Structure formats: structure tokens, C-alpha cells
Amino acid sequence: MRSPAVECHSQLVKTSEDPPLHQRLGAEFQRRIESGEWPEGRPVPSESQLCAEFGTSRGPVRQALAMLRHEGSLTGGRGKPPVARRTAPSQPFGTFLSFTQWARSIGREPGQTTVEVARRRASPGAAARLGLAEGAPVVELVRLRLLDDVPAMLERSTFVHEVGRILFDFDPDTGSVYEELLRRDVDLHHARHTIDAVAAEPHDAELLRVAVGDPLLRVRRLTTSSRGVPLEDADDRYLPAMATFTIENTIEGRTVIGRYRTEED
Amino acid sequence: MRSPAVECHSQLVKTSEDPPLHQRLGAEFQRRIESGEWPEGRPVPSESQLCAEFGTSRGPVRQALAMLRHEGSLTGGRGKPPVARRTAPSQPFGTFLSFTQWARSIGREPGQTTVEVARRRASPGAAARLGLAEGAPVVELVRLRLLDDVPAMLERSTFVHEVGRILFDFDPDTGSVYEELLRRDVDLHHARHTIDAVAAEPHDAELLRVAVGDPLLRVRRLTTSSRGVPLEDADDRYLPAMATFTIENTIEGRTVIGRYRTEED
DNA sequence: CGTCAAGAGGTGTCTATACAAGTTACCGTC
DNA sequence: GACGGTAACTTGTATAGACACCTCTTGACG
Numbered sequence: 018m019r020s021p022a023v024e025c026h027s028q029l030v031k032t033s034e035d036p037p038l039h040q041r042l043g044a045e046f047q048r049r050i051e052s053g054e055w056p057e058g059r060p061v062p063s064e065s066q067l068c069a070e071f072g073t074s075r076g077p078v079r080q081a082l083a084m085l086r087h088e089g090s091l092t093g094g095r096g097k098p099p100v101a102r103r104t105a106p107s108q109p110f111g112t113f114l115s116f117t118q119w120a121r122s123i124g125r126e127p128g129q130t131t132v133e134v135a136r137r138r139a140s141p142g143a144a145a146r147l148g149l150a151e152g153a154p155v156v157e158l159v160r161l162r163l164l165d166d167v168p169a170m171l172e173r174s175t176f177v178h179e180v181g182r183i184l185f186d187f188d189p190d191t192g193s194v195y196e197e198l199l200r201r202d203v204d205l206h207h208a209r210h211t212i213d214a215v216a217a218e219p220h221d222a223e224l225l226r227v228a229v230g231d232p233l234l235r236v237r238r239l240t241t242s243s244r245g246v247p248l249e250d251a252d253d254r255y256l257p258a259m260a261t262f263t264i265e266n267t268i269e270g271r272t273v274i275g276r277y278r279t280e281e282d
Numbered sequence: 283m284r285s286p287a288v289e290c291h292s293q294l295v296k297t298s299e300d301p302p303l304h305q306r307l308g309a310e311f312q313r314r315i316e317s318g319e320w321p322e323g324r325p326v327p328s329e330s331q332l333c334a335e336f337g338t339s340r341g342p343v344r345q346a347l348a349m350l351r352h353e354g355s356l357t358g359g360r361g362k363p364p365v366a367r368r369t370a371p372s373q374p375f376g377t378f379l380s381f382t383q384w385a386r387s388i389g390r391e392p393g394q395t396t397v398e399v400a401r402r403r404a405s406p407g408a409a410a411r412l413g414l415a416e417g418a419p420v421v422e423l424v425r426l427r428l429l430d431d432v433p434a435m436l437e438r439s440t441f442v443h444e445v446g447r448i449l450f451d452f453d454p455d456t457g458s459v460y461e462e463l464l465r466r467d468v469d470l471h472h473a474r475h476t477i478d479a480v481a482a483e484p485h486d487a488e489l490l491r492v493a494v495g496d497p498l499l500r501v502r503r504l505t506t507s508s509r510g511v512p513l514e515d516a517d518d519r520y521l522p523a524m525a526t527f528t529i530e531n532t533i534e535g536r537t538v539i540g541r542y543r544t545e546e547d
Numbered sequence: 548c549g550t551c552a553a554g555a556g557g558t559g560t561c562t563a564t565a566c567a568a569g570t571t572a573c574c575g576t577c
Numbered sequence: 578g579a580c581g582g583t584a585a586c587t588t589g590t591a592t593a594g595a596c597a598c599c600t601c602t603t604g605a606c607g
Contacts, residue, residue, distance in 0.1 A: 037590060063557060074592045079558090087352065095558050096599030110533045206533050213526040213544065214479035214497040232479040232497035243533075257479040264475040264529065264539050268375045268508075272537050274529050279478065302560060328587060339562045344588090360588050361569030 038073060043081035050090055050101045060098035061091070089267070108275045114208055114240070116162050116170065117193035123278050128163035131189045132224070136181070143175045146239055147247045156181020160189060161224050164278070168225050169259040174251040206243035210236050212262060221254055232257060303338060308346035315355055315366045325363035326356070354538070373540045379473055379505070381427050381435065382458035388543050393428035396454045397489070401446070408440045411504055412512045421446020425454060426489050429543070433490050434524040439516040471508035475501050477527060486519055497522060 049055045062070070067078045082099060085091045093099030112118045120127035139147065139155045149155070155175050162170040174194075176184070180203055187197050198205060215235045222229045233254040240249040261279050266272045301309075314320045327335070332343045347364060350356045358364030377383045385392035404412065404420045414420070420440050427435040439459075441449070445468055452462050463470060480500045487494040498519040505514040526544050531537045 039590080065557085076591055076593095080590090093558080095597095096556085096601085098557065098600095110531055113529075113531055208531055210529040210531075211526050211542075212477055212499070212528070214499040214520075214522040216497045230495060232481045234477070234479040255479075261476050261478040262527075262529070263477070264378075264527070265473070266375055266378055266475075266539065267472045268470070272539055274531065274537055274539070277476075304560080330587085341561055341563095345560090358588080359569080360567095361571080361586085363570090363587065 037077075039077035039080040039084075042067075042071065042073075042077055043084045046081055046085055047090065050085070050103065055101045057101050057103050060093075060100055063098055089273075108273075110208075111195070111199075113274065113276060114205070115193050115195040116172070117196070119276055120164055125164045125278065126166075127193075128166055129160045129190060130163070132159040132161060134158045134184055134189060136178070136185075139175065143250050146250045147175065147177055149177065154178045156184055158184060158189060158194070164259060167259075168256065170253055170255045171221055171224055172251065172253045174249055176249050177247065180248050203248065204242040205240055205248065207245070208238055208240045210238050212236050215254065217254075225254070225256055227256065234260070234262075236262075302342075304342035304345035304349075307332075307336065307338075307342055308349045311346055311350055312355065315350070315368065320366045322366050322368050325358075325365055328363055354532075375473075376460070376464075378539065378541060379470070379503075380458050380460040381437070382461065384541055385429055390429045390543065391431070392458075393431055394425045394455060395428070397424040397426060399423045399449055399454060401443070401450075404440065408515045411515045412440065412442055414442065419443045421449055423449060423454060423459070429524060432524070433521070435518055435520045436486055436489055437516065437518050439514055441514050442512065445513050468513070469507040470505055470513065472510070473503055473505045475503050477501050480519065482519075490519070490521055492521065499525070499527075501527075 046055075046061075049061075050057075055061045064075055064078050064082070068075055071078070082091060086093075086099070090102060091099045092102055108119070108122070112122050116129075117127045135157050136154060137157060138152045139149050141151050143149075143155065144151045144153060147155070155178055158172070158174045158176070158181075160172045160174075161168055162172055175181075180198065183198060183201055183203070184194065187194070195205065213235050214232055217225065217227055217229055217231045217233050219229050221227075221233060222231065225233070227233075234257050236251075236253045236255070238249070238251040238253065239247055240251070241247050258279050261277055263275045263277060264272065265274075311320075311326075314326075315322075320326045329340055329343050329347070333340055336343070347356060351358070351364070355367060356364045357367055373384070373387070377387050381394075382392045400422050401419060402422060403417045404414050406416055408414075408420065409416045409418060412420070420443055423437070423439045423441065423446075425437045425439075426433055427437055440446075445463065448463060448466055448468070449459065452459070460470065478500050480498055482490065482492055482494055482496045482498050484494050486492075486498060487496065490498070492498075499522050501516075501518045501520070503514070503516040503518065504512055505516070506512050523544050526542055528540045528542060529537065530539075
């Protein structure tokens with residue numbers, strides 16, 4: 018079994034044997050676009066040229082190109098050689114989920130002061146969204162999130178007990194809860210964010226240092242496991258002057274999202 | 283030429299000859315998932331069964347399945363037969379862009395009263411976003427949008443003159459501006475939406491029938507052509523009680539977006 | 548000098564085959 | 578009855594070839 022290698026053609030990547038060919042090709046092509054080796058707006062080598070360069074058949078090459086095309090890094094069509102296009106990448110899951118990762122990604126220093134972390138019985142609304150019986154034990158975490166030491170967002174999270182109990186072993190003032198949960202192999206996989214606007218309630222106003230009734234950007238978030246089991250129900254209220262959300266979409270169906278610091282006018 | 287048909291194998295779809303096979307298969311598979319013919323959570327027929335049913339090779343079948351997998355309607359992996367999963371589909375470009383299409387898609391009757399449509403010189407901000415010289419001629423459209431005859435959103439759009447002049451041939455009270463622009467072959471291709479919250483100004487408050495200072499959900503939109511030329515700069519202000527935006531994302535990078543009517547609590 | 552036709556080269560689509568790698572079910576053994 | 582191994586089936590990956598359709602260039606012709 019397992020004749021150790023073929024070790025002939027294929028000239029560039031082929032570091033180990035592990036990742037499948039079309040993935041290696043995709044990564045290599047993406048590198049070439051991002052590095053400018055394939056300049057933006059200029060046609061990239063044809064499929065047959067790429068086949069020749071890497072010593073493969075058309076299948077893997079087309080699979081890799083299709084991946085990039087789906088991400089919007091390549092355009093082109095029948096008869097026309099594909100053209101490279103640098104695009105603002107969608108914020109990856111972690112950055113979009115984690116305030117800490119987001120703040121760092123825009124070059125700001127995240128901070129937080131924990132208002133409370135408590136084990137209590139689920140409120141009717143949270144219980145319904147989390148799929149729990151009313152009154153089931155949950156862990157609630159309320160934190161004021163800071164951007165360069167300025168209040169930016171008030172976060173109210175409700176975790177199912179199995180996940181929330183991890184928080185008692187962890188000081189929520191020191192860093193990212195999400196990174197800690199992922200380190201503990203919690204299966205955070207899917208999140209649904211619902212965005213609207215609310216008026217600041219007295220408690221919000223006091224912590225965010227605004228007047229009662231001032232508009233806040235609210236993001237309610239339901240985070241679930243890969244099997245669809247709800248793990249967290251959150252209500253984040255942002256100062257509109259500190260953060261905005263963006264959605265970009267095209268007629269072809271590509272969609273990218275991002276969260277950005279509000280640019281001063 | 284054009285030997286009229288082959289009319290042998292392939293039993294179900296095959297209406298005409300126009301759309302390519304893998305697209306027909308993809309549409310058929312999607313229909314089966316949405317109709318419940320392939321129940322959610324249950325494994326769907328194997329690739330070889332599908333090949334036999336439609337009399338094709340594995341290529342098109344796999345291409346169709348890959349499409350659905352990318353949209354999140356199918357899960358599965360090596361060795362495991364794929365499993366159907368109904369998901370809230372991402373709103374297509376048109377529905378996300380057009381208030382009229384959106385309203386119809388949620389079963390409400392859209393309406394509008396045009397506050398003004400005017401040709402004037404671009405304001406500094408709009409000129410900068412549209413890439414025009416300050417003072418260049420533009421067309422401004424202000425409409426109050428209704429959902430079942432109730433005010434829901436105040437729309438302020440600024441169109442570059444070349445696009446905006448179409449509006450003078452068209453009564454914005456009668457229907458969708460976007461559908462009209464698309465009919466006129468305007469190349470609306472890409473849109474960037476920036477979401478935040480603002481307090482209602484006196485003019486907003488009067489038209490939307492709320493108090494001055496009440497929170498509104500603001501969506502600023504820059505629509506561009508497929509070559510990146512800005513065509514429209516808009517500022518939509520929603521009553522938070524009437525609409526919310528949702529973003530769903532997963533750790534694998536899939537993202538879908540939607541705009542929904544706020545559910546009553 | 549403009550216009551149309553032919554050709555070369557490109558991608559899109561489809562078929563057929565082969566093997567690798569994972570999952571599941573079954574069956575014999577202990 | 579529990580355990581382990583095998584066999585069948587599934588999807589993932591890759592190759593090779595064929596043809597349709599589109600684009601762009603080139604060259605001949607008017």
C-alpha cells in the first residue's frame with residue numbers, strides 16, 4: 018500500500034500531500050491577485066496555460082477559479098478571459114461576532130467593564146428564543162464596551178447554562194469572551210443579527226453617557242451551534258456615532274458585510 | 283441544423299433546450315427542497331440515483347448540488363449523503379434594493395406619496411459620494427413610502443442627471459422607480475448600504491408622524507453601475523417598528539441578508 | 548477606408564472513468 | 578451480548594476528451 022509519492026510534475030506549491038489540489042490552486046491564485054502579480058483589471062492566464070503551468074487537468078483549475086469567482090475576485094465569461102478584481106473581503110465570522118476582534122481589526126483598542134455576570138432564571142423572551150423552558154437557568158452578562166476608553170456599546174448577553182458556566186472561570190474584563198469560548202471548543206457556528214433602532218432607556222443612557230431617548234443602533238443576535246441549537250441571545254446597543262454596519266450586494270448575488278467605525282463628517 | 287430533439291432519457295424537466303442542464307437540475311432540486319418533497323433533515327437521493335433519474339453523468343448533478351450547498355440548502359460530506367436544510371434565502375438584489383418588490387415579497391401593499399422631484403445642483407456631500415463636481419446637476423427625489431397605507435419610511439434619493447432625467451417621464455407615485463430604471467436598461471449592478479440610527483428631524487417627524495427626536499433606522503445607499511460608476515446616493519429613514527434588517531453568517535463564511543417587517547411583540 | 552467573413556483561441560458544458568477516503572450496516576467471533 | 582472487522586455504498590478528487598458558444602483579430606473584398 019501507499020506507494021510513497023509520485024513526485025513528478027507540478028512546479029510551485031505542493032508543499033505536502035494534505036490539502037487537495039484545487040484548494041492549493043485556489044490559494045495560490047488568490048495570493049497572486051492580492052500580491053498584484055495578476056494586476057487588477059488585467060486578464061489572467063488562460064485555463065490551458067494554468068493547466069500547463071501546474072501540470073493538471075482542467076477540472077481542478079476550473080474549480081479553483083470558480084471559488085474565486087464566487088467570492089468576486091474574478092470576473093469574466095464565455096470567450097472572455099477572466100479578469101482579476103480586488104474586493105473588500107467580507108468580515109470573517111470571528112471579526113463580525115467579536116467586539117474585541119473587530120476593534121483590533123480597525124486599529125482601536127477594545128475595552129470593557131463588566132456590569133454584571135449572574136446566573137438566574139431565563140426571562141420569557143430569552144427562553145423562547147433560546148428554546149428553553151421558561152425559568153430554566155441561564156447566565157446573563159452585561160458589559161459596557163469601550164473603543165479607546167470611550168463608551169461605544171452596551172452588551173446584554175444571555176447564555177444557555179452549559180455555555181455560560183464557563184464565564185465563571187473567566188474574568189470578562191480581561192478579554193474576549195468569544196475567543197475563550199472557542200478555546201473551550203464551544204461550537205459557535207452560526208449567528209443571526211437583527212438590526213433596528215431604539216431610544217435609550219434610563220439604564221442605557223446612564224452607562225453610555227447620553228440623554229434618555231437618544232437614538233441607539235440595536236443589534237439583537239442569536240448564536241447557534243452547527244446543529245442549530247441556540248447558545249446565546251444578545252442585545253447590543255451601539256452609539257450611532259461609534260459604529261455602523263454595511264451590506265454590499267450585487268445583482269449576481271454576492272453579498273459581503275462589515276462593521277465599521279463611523280467616520281466623522 | 284438543429285435536429286429538433288433528442289427526446290429520450292431525462293424524465294422531468296427538459297422544457298426547452300435553452301437553460302444549461304446543471305441549472306435545470308439545480309432549480310429542480312431547489313423546488314424539491316422547498317416543496318418538502320425532499321424533507322428537511324432527511325438525506326436526499328445519492329448522486330448516482332440522481333444521475334440515473336435524469337440520465338446524465340455526475341458532472342452536472344454535482345454542479346447543481348454544489349450550488350445548493352453553497353447557498354446552505356444542503357449539508358453533507360464525504361461518505362455522508364447530503365441532507366436538505368430549508369433556510370431563509372438571502373433576499374435577491376432586486377428585493378433588497380426596491381421597496382416595492384420587498385413589500386410585495388412579504389405580502390404587504392406598497393404605496394408612496396412623492397414629496398418632491400426636482401432637478402437642482404448637487405450638495406457638497408452628495409457630489410463627493412457620486413463623484414461629481416460640486417454644483418453639477420442632479421435629480422432629487424423625496425418620497426414617503428407606505429406599507430398598507432401606513433407611513434413606513436422616508437426616502438431621499440439623489441440620482442446623477444443622466445439617470446434622474448428618466449424620472450421626469452415617469453410618475454413616481456405609480457410604482458417602482460427601480461423597475462422602471464431597469465426597464466430602461468440602466469445598469470444598476472452594485473449597492474453599498476450603511477446602516478445606523480438617527481433622531482427624527484422636524485421634517486422627518488412630520489411626514490412619518492412621530493415626535494421630533496424619536497429614533498429612526500437610517501440606511502444610506504450608494505448604487506453603482508457594473509463598472510463602478512455611482513448612479514444614486516440615497517438616505518432612507520425607517521420607522522423601527524416597521525422594518526428591520528437581518529444578517530446571517532456562519533463560520534464557513536456564508537452570509538445572507540434580508541429586510542423584514544418588524545414582528546409585533 | 549469601412550465592412551463583413553473566417554479563423555484562432557477562450558470559456559461553458561457534458562460525458563466517462565478511476566481511485567481515494569469516509570460512513571454505515573452487517574456478520575462472525577469472543 | 579459486546580466487540581471488531583469487513584464489505585458495500587457514498588462523496589471527494591482528478592484525468593481526458595469532446596463539442597458548443599462567445600470574443601477578438603485578421604484579412605479579403607467592396
